[in-house]
Structure formats: C-alpha cells, structure tokens
Amino acid sequence: MDTYELMTRNTDEVITESEVRALADDPDGKRVYVGYEPSGVLHLGHLLTANKLIDLQEAGMEVVVLLADIHAYLNGKGTFEEIRETAERMRAQFLAYGLDEAQTEFVYGSSFEMDEDYVLDLHELELETSLNRAQRAMAELQSGETAKVSHVVYPLMQALDIEYLDLDLAIGGMDQRKVHMLHREELPSLGYESRPCLHTPILADLTTGVGKMSSSQGVTISMEDSTEDLREKVNEAYCPPTADPEPDDDGNDRHNPVLELFHYHVFPRFDSVTVERPEKYGGDLVYDDYDTLAADLDSGELHPQDAKNTLASYLDELIAPGREKLQELRAD
Template structure:
C-alpha cells in the first residue's frame, strides 16, 4: 500500500485534506502524536489508534505517544502515584501491540507540563475560550461532567498546549477528540504556534451493535481470556448479509485487515471449504452475497483477535 493510502486508511475525518496532502508532499518524515490517559485496562479503542499509528510509521511519520499522566490526574482517574504506575504498564502494552520502542517517542506528560513556558501557554489559552465552549469540548472525554471540577476545564487547554510543546504536525485521535482539536486549530495561531492538522478515526460499535459501554459489557478487553473472547464473539450481533452497523465486520475492517496481508476463513468442505480474503472489500462482497456465514466470520475474528492480543495478555 502506498504512503497516501496508508495515511488515509480507516480515517473518518481529516482537517484538512489539502493541508495533509501538502504536508506529505513537503516533508519526508512528518510528525504525529496520540495522547492516552493512562487506564487500568487496555481495550480495543487503544488497539484501533495503535493500528493507525502503525500505518503512519509505515508511511514514514515520526510518532510520539503522550502518556498523559497529569491529564488523568486532573480528570479524576486516581492518585498521581497510581496513575504513573498504570502509565508504565500502558507503555509496555503499546509496545506489545506492535509499536517499535526504537521508532516511537514515548513521553510522560508530567515531564514537561509543569514547565514555565508550558504553563504560560495554558494561561494564554484560557483567555481565548469561553467556559461553555471549553465544557462542551470535554463532554465526550471527561468524567462526571454533570458536575465538573475546575481541573477538567483546564484539561482541554493543556491538551492544546501539548500539541504546541511537542511540536507535531498532526494530532490523531478518535472523533470524540474533535472539539478539543478544533480549539487547538483556532487557538494556537493566536499565541504564536502553527495550527495542527487533525486526523480522526471512528468510534467503533459495541459487540451488540450499540454504543460501546463498560456498563453494557459489550466490548473486548485485552485481559479477556481466549475462551472469554470466543464466547463474546459467538454472542456478537452480526446480521446475515448486512454491511451497515455490523460490529463484527468492523473488527475485520479496523483491527484485523490492517495487520494481516490475508485472512483465512476455515470452513468444512461440505460448506465450500476455506476462503482467503486479501483485503476487506473482498470480505464485504462475500458476506453481502451470502457466500460466507456469520458464524464463520465470528469464529475467524476470535482467532485473529486472540493472536493480536496474545502478547499483551502475557504482560498481565
């Protein structure tokens, strides 16, 4: 796959495409970053962004992963000591998921986020945006936003300042990060920095076809055992021949095909024998035409996901 195809693969939005195309033409090794609040559980949302970072690395980007320990502390995620321990563990998980530690710049937020220049930038940014807009930017990423703490209003300003201080060309994240990224595009030029390009990847459905939620237990976690993952996949929503809003097909599109040159669907000879797909579009064509059964793709998804998550399970 060529460089441009890798960068655009499985992306929901690029702000803006013209800027991205100009960047790719101008720089041999552009820079991109993703920020992660340290979390006790690495889940498939993390795997999705790691897959995108691998695409960027293969396209020649230099990658920074921000382990946002201070952000997590301000977002009510635990004591600073607990969060830093989780951040160390998360770093090991990201490496196990495929990020090359020799090619990836892992940065702890607390190593620069109390520096005078950084804090001055945060204060400058607080003068640019209203409280209402700042609160709206946190709606999808903040904890207990019905009654937010002051720290959670500073959080978006810090995320914007991160982009400036890390000096990256591209900010990458889920589409839930869009409102904060738009603050960065608007605010950074006003305090002397370039506006970043922003690349957003979609939020994936839960296994039941509804919004992914820990309360609904409709998600895959890396600490699910092989047997637990297989059990979840058997129950997953996968209507025959339906392509839209099909969470099992999404697993192939966003998680499996980006990592494998081909996918083998093992089937008994009486049902037509094995099928090999070399790209996701081939699977869509077969499935929509009724030539491959939902149970075949569920079982295959479980097999490949267990292979992907195996190295991370070994850290638990």
C-alpha cells in the first residue's frame, strides 16, 4: 500500500487531495492532530479516529492529541479538576489501544489557549464570524439545546488550535467538517495558512442502522464493556444480510452497522479475520479483506449470526488492553 493510500484509507473526505498528496510525499516528522473533549471512557467513535492516527503514525507522521479541557469546560462538562482527571484516563486508554507513545504528544488546551496572542486572535476571529456560522459549526451542541455564548466560541477555538499547535494536517469525524471548513476559510484572513483535513466516517446507530452511534443515546460500545456486554450489544445490532440496506419507513438512509464495524474497526487492525463456524453451517471461513466478507454476507455465504459472533470477539480483543487499563486506574 502506498503512503497516500495508507493515509487516506477509510476516510469519507480528503481536503484537498493535492494537499494531502504533497504531505504523503514527505510525511516524516509532519504533525497531525485530532482534538477530543476529555471523556473518562473511550468509545468506538474515539477509536475510529484513533485508527486513522495509527495509520498516520505508520506513515511517519507525529501525532498530536489535543485534550480539549477548555472546550469541555465551555461545553459544560464540569470543573477543570474533573475534566483533568477524565483527560488523564483518556490518555492512558489511547496508549493502551495502540497509539505509539514515542510518536504521540498529548497537549492540554489550557496549556496554550489562554496565551495573550491566542486570545487576541480568537477575538479577531469572533469579529469575523457570524453567530449563525459559528453555531452551525458547533458539532457538540446537542440538538434541541439552545446555544450559549460558550458554544459559539468553541468552534472558533478549534479552528485556531490548528494554527497554534503548528500542524500540517487536521483529522476528525465527518461531524467536524464544518469546523474545519471554517478554519480553512477564516485562518488566511488572520494571516495564517489553512491546513489539509481528513474526515472519518460516522458510525451508524447499532440497533437501527439509522443516524449515528451516539454516546449520549442508544447503544455505544466502549472501553468499559465486558466480553459479555460486547456479545450482547453486537448480537442485538441491526444486521440485514446486505451491505446496502433499504431506507427505513421514514426514508432515512440506513447502513449495516455490523459491516461498518468490520470495515472501520476490525480490518484496519487485523491482517486476517477468521469466522469460526460449526461444521453444520459449513465450517470456518477466513477473510483477508473487508470487501470479500461483505460480499459473502450479501450472497448468503456468511450468515449474520456468524458475522456477529466473529465481530464481538475481535472487538473484544481490540478493547481488552484499554479495559484492563481502566480497571487498573479505578483500583487506585
């Protein structure tokens, strides 16, 4: 696999292809970032971007993980003390998951977001950005919640972080694209260069295949799930025998979440996947790539129940180190 392909695989959007190709030509020592609101327990959404970070480390880039404590504060997630504590747990879980410690820099937002230059630039950005634009860029805002002033400052800071962390590339889920677009449009007017961006997909809701898997509602798979929890959650997932399900009764797009998890979580981390299957159903199957597995589900060669059993055990393997780390931290 060439470097560009490694860097961009499993993404929904590359901005822009030519800029990322230029990076792929000489990735060594270049800096890529993703920002997270500190969360005490990582879930599959976090891990999806982490997979991309791992790809980029493999390509030779340096990874910067922003532990966005001030953002969390602006979003009403608690006191700085509480946020700091969850951030440390988050950091430990990322390392347990497989980010290379030597190539990963964890940075607290509060370590630079209160510097005078930063704050003055932030005010300049406030001056240039309409409320409407800022509010639309705020991915973290729960639907129905009314925006506070903090909520519109939030995305502006995200845009500015990309400059102040001295980055060459920004990544995030598709829900972050409006922030990244705001960054690309507005940073040049502050005299800064805008950076290329990669956007990872948003996983579908596990039980319906409609909309996104959310940590605030519905079923989420996280680092604290036991083997048994995983088995149950995956088994209850929506999984028609096709990669391309019909829309639901309301006309909403529907995905196959079980296949998505194979695609974005299992195959990126395992070279080959073995489906253990009783003899009466045809015996074991081995897959080296996602497409073959998806095609077999579609054709009926692979039954959804076998796919689910297999998925649960591979996810368990992925989560196990982080789960142990969490238990250690809680034992203290």
